[in-house]
Amino acid sequence: MRQLILLDAALEDLLAIQAHITRESANAATGRGFAEVLYRQCARLAALPGTLGRPREELRPGMRSFAFKSYVIFFRYGAEALEVVNILEGHRDILAYYRDDAG
Secondary structure, rough: OOEEEEHHHHHOOOOOHHHHHHHHOOHHHHHHHHHHHHHHHHHHHOEEEEEEEEEEEEOOOOEEEEEEEOOOOOOOEOOOOOEEEEEHHHOOOOOHHHHHHHH
């Protein structure tokens, strides 16, 4: 089983998603619960054998993505770990996000 590592940007994404859902639902438990579901999906990706997700070399070398609900988990494999880079809403312009992030 690989170790799960969430980079600071992915942790910030999770907090922002939790805040957004809390605001939209007017319920802190709903926001917290959805963030936990996203985190558990990341843990499942780390626990499963093999190479999962779609290759996303156009974004970064070694980057992969996995769609989950209305979000996309961006990650890369290390020697013994799965490193979650970002968790973004699926409707975002992902290419522009990573292009802007590089500059």
